[in-house]
Amino acid sequence: MARGIKKKIQQAVRKLSYRTTVDQLKKKGINRVNVVGIDRISALIETAVHRTLKARMALGFDPDLTHGEIANETRAEFLRLLRNKESLKKVQKETEEEKESLKSQVGKLQEELQTLQREIEEKRQRFVREERVRTAAEDEALVQAVQELLGKIDSGTGKAAEIQEELLALFLGRLEEERKRVRAQKEQELRKEVDLLNRRLHKVTQTLDQTEGRLQQALSGQVEDLGVSSIYKEVQGLSSSDPEFKKKKSLMTSIFEANLELQKGSSSA
Amino acid sequence: MTDEQMSANPESQAQSGGSDSEKKHGVLYIGVDLGTSRTSISASNGVRETVASAVGYPKDVVAMKLLGKEVLFGDEALQKRLSLNLYKPLEHGVLKSGDGEDSEGNLRAAKDLLKEAIRLAKARKDELVYAVIGAPAQASIHNKKAIIEAARESVDSVMLCSEPFAVAYGLDWLEDVLVIDIGAGTTDLCRMHGTMPEDADQITLNYAGDYLDRELFKAFQEACTGADFTINMVKEIKEKYAYVSGSSETITVHFPVAGKPTPFEVTEVVKNTCKKIIPPIVEALGSLVASFDPEFQERLKGRVLLAGGGSLIRGLDRAIEDEMREKLGSGRVVRIEEPIYGGANGALKIAHDMPEDFWEKLK
Numbered sequence A: 001m002a003r004g005i006k007k008k009i010q011q012a013v014r015k016l017s018y019r020t021t022v023d024q025l026k027k028k029g030i031n032r033v034n035v036v037g038i039d040r041i042s043a044l045i046e047t048a049v050h051r052t053l054k055a056r057m058a059l060g061f062d063p064d065l066t067h068g069e070i071a072n073e074t075r076a077e078f079l080r081l082l083r084n085k086e087s088l089k090k091v092q093k094e095t096e097e098e099k100e101s102l103k104s105q106v107g108k109l110q111e112e113l114q115t116l117q118r119e120i121e122e123k124r125q126r127f128v129r130e131e132r133v134r135t136a137a138e139d140e141a142l143v144q145a146v147q148e149l150l151g152k153i154d155s156g157t158g159k160a161a162e163i164q165e166e167l168l169a170l171f172l173g174r175l176e177e178e179r180k181r182v183r184a185q186k187e188q189e190l191r192k193e194v195d196l197l198n199r200r201l202h203k204v205t206q207t208l209d210q211t212e213g214r215l216q217q218a219l220s221g222q223v224e225d226l227g228v229s230s231i232y233k234e235v236q237g238l239s240s241s242d243p244e245f246k247k248k249k250s251l252m253t254s255i256f257e258a259n260l261e262l263q264k265g266s267s268s269a
Numbered sequence B: 001m002t003d004e005q006m007s008a009n010p011e012s013q014a015q016s017g018g019s020d021s022e023k024k025h026g027v028l029y030i031g032v033d034l035g036t037s038r039t040s041i042s043a044s045n046g047v048r049e050t051v052a053s054a055v056g057y058p059k060d061v062v063a064m065k066l067l068g069k070e071v072l073f074g075d076e077a078l079q080k081r082l083s084l085n086l087y088k089p090l091e092h093g094v095l096k097s098g099d100g101e102d103s104e105g106n107l108r109a110a111k112d113l114l115k116e117a118i119r120l121a122k123a124r125k126d127e128l129v130y131a132v133i134g135a136p137a138q139a140s141i142h143n144k145k146a147i148i149e150a151a152r153e154s155v156d157s158v159m160l161c162s163e164p165f166a167v168a169y170g171l172d173w174l175e176d177v178l179v180i181d182i183g184a185g186t187t188d189l190c191r192m193h194g195t196m197p198e199d200a201d202q203i204t205l206n207y208a209g210d211y212l213d214r215e216l217f218k219a220f221q222e223a224c225t226g227a228d229f230t231i232n233m234v235k236e237i238k239e240k241y242a243y244v245s246g247s248s249e250t251i252t253v254h255f256p257v258a259g260k261p262t263p264f265e266v267t268e269v270v271k272n273t274c275k276k277i278i279p280p281i282v283e284a285l286g287s288l289v290a291s292f293d294p295e296f297q298e299r300l301k302g303r304v305l306l307a308g309g310g311s312l313i314r315g316l317d318r319a320i321e322d323e324m325r326e327k328l329g330s331g332r333v334v335r336i337e338e339p340i341y342g343g344a345n346g347a348l349k350i351a352h353d354m355p356e357d358f359w360e361k362l363k
Helices: A002-016 A022-027 A038-058 A067-157 A160-219 A245-268 B010-015 B018-022 B061-067 B074-079 B100-120 B141-152 B163-170 B209-223 B231-241 B267-290 B294-301 B316-328 B342-353 B356-361
Strands: B027-034 B038-043 B048-052 B055-058 B084-087 B128-135 B157-162 B175-182 B187-193 B202-205 B252-257 B260-265 B304-307 B333-335
Touching: A038 A067, A067 A160, A245 B141, A245 B157, A245 B342, A245 B356, B027 B100, B027 B163, B027 B342, B038 B100, B038 B342, B048 B074, B048 B100, B055 B061, B055 B074, B055 B100, B074 B084, B084 B100, B100 B128, B100 B141, B128 B141, B128 B163, B128 B342, B141 B157, B157 B163, B157 B342, B157 B356, B163 B175, B163 B187, B163 B304, B163 B342, B175 B267, B175 B294, B187 B267, B202 B267, B209 B231, B209 B267, B231 B267, B267 B294, B267 B316, B304 B316, B316 B333
Parallel strands: B027 B128, B128 B157, B175 B304, B304 B333
Antiparallel strands: B027 B038, B038 B048, B055 B084, B175 B187, B187 B202, B252 B260
16 A cells, blocks of 8 residues: 555656756756755655644644645654755765865875874984084193183193193093983973873874874765654653543553552562 | 652752763653564654564674675565564563573564664653553563563653553543553453553453464465465555455455465465454453452443554444444444554653652652
C-alpha cells in the first residue's frame, strides 16, 4: 500500500514537471543545473503527509478539522523537512570546505613547528659557539697585555716571571668570576627565550593534533547523527477533552500500578 | 490528582533534575512490539522500523574481523548465521529460558535486541525518551523484569503492557472487543471490556506462524516427492503465498530435486494447511464469548479485531467469520490496517496518553 502511495506521489510530481534535454538547456544559456531526484521529493512529501496525519491521529481525530487545515499543516511540515534537508546539505558543504581549510592549516602548522624547532636548536648552538670564541679571545688579549706591562718593569727587580704568574692568576680568576656572572645572566635570558619558544611549540603541536583529528573526521565523512526530533516539545498526557477520558484514565492508572509493582520489585531485587 | 492534571504539565518537567535538565528540547514517545519473529517500533518523531527478532555474535576473532561488528541484528544476522552464534531470544512469545549459558545468551540477546530497537527510533540526545513495550500476554514476571532492565539502559522511563491490549487501545476499541493477535510463536486472544484485561480475559494458543511453518513443512514433504528444502524456505513461501479462502493464482514453488530446481504446484496444500489454525482460534473465541455477560455476547462477536503478522494470510478474516457463523451463530472480523505496526502504534498511543507524573515515578 505504502509503495502504491509512493508511486502515485512520484506520478503526480512527474506530471508537474516538464521534460527537456541538455542541448535545449544549453541553447537557453544554461550550463549548470541543480538536480533533485524524484525519489527525494516524493519521500519528503510522503513523510510530511505521514507526520501530519500521525500527529492528528495521535491527538485523536477531530471531525471539525477541514481539508484546508490538514493541507496547511502538511505544507508547513513539508517546508520544515525541506529546510532540514537543506540544512543537512549545508552542513555537508560546510564540512567539505572545512576539510580543505583544515588540510591547509595542517600544512602550515607543520611548517611552523619545524621552523620553531630549528630556531631553538640554532640559538643554543650559536650561544655555545659565541661564548667559546669570545672567551678565548679575551684570555689571549689579557695575557698579552700583562706580558707587555711586566716587560717594561723587568729590568729593576728580576722577579718578573714570578710576578707575571701571580698577576695572571689573579686577573684570570677575577675574569672568570665576572664571566660566570655574565654567562649566568645571558643563560637566563636565553632560557627565557627558549621557554617562550617551547610554549609556542607546545601550543602549535596541540593545535596540529586537534586539526589533524578534525581532518580525519572530515575525511571519513563522519557527521554526528543528531537523531530525528519528536513532534512533541513537552510531555502530553491524556487530554481531558477526550470523549473516553474517564475510561482511559482508569486504564492508564491500571497500567501504571502494575508497572510500579513490577519495577519496585525489580529495583529491590 | 485532578482530571486536568492528567494532561501536560511542562513545569514539573522543567523541575525534574539531574540529566533531565539537559533534556528540555522535546519528548520522544516510543511504542515497541517485542515479537517472536519481528520487533517493531513506532515513535513520535515519525520513525517506524521493524527488525527480525534475531541477534548474532561472531563465533571467533576471525569472524569478528570479517564481519566488522561485535553484534548483528535482524535479517543481517540471519543471512550471516554460519559465522555467528545466533539467538532468537523469544519463543512462544516469551523470553527463552533454560539452564546455564544458553539462558544467559538468550537474555543478553533479548537485551541487545531491545536496545537496537530503541536505537532505531533515532532519539535525539536532548529529548526525554518514554517507551511503552507491548509484552506477550503470558510473559512471566521474570521475563518482564528482564525486558524492563534491558530497556532502562536506553530510555528515561519505560512501561510494559499486554500486546493485544495495545492493539485495541491504538484503535480506540476499548469495550466489548475480542482481539486476535497472531504472531509467530503464539496467537493471543484478549477480551476487552473497558477495564484492564485479567487472566480470565486472555487465552494464548500455540497455533501461530511457527506452527504453520511446521505443518507446511510436513505437507510439502508429502506433496513434493524427492524435494529438498528447509523450514526457512517454507517460511518464505508461507509469507509470500499464504491464503485460506477465495481463489488464488496457481502457486508454484521451486525446490531442488537431486540438485536440480524442480517446480511443484502447491496451491491447495498451502490453502488447506493454513486453514488449520482457524478451528482452534474460533474455539478459543467461543470460550471467551461464553464466559462473557450474555447480554453483550452478540455485540462481542460482532467486534473481533484481527492483528499480528499472521493476519496477513489472505482471506483469514473472512474464513474466521465463516467459522464463527457456523460454530457461534454470528461473527464479524475486522483486520487492522497495519498488522506489522498495530502493536507498536497502540503502545505509542498509550505512551502518549500516560500522565507525566506516572512517567516521573518510574524513572
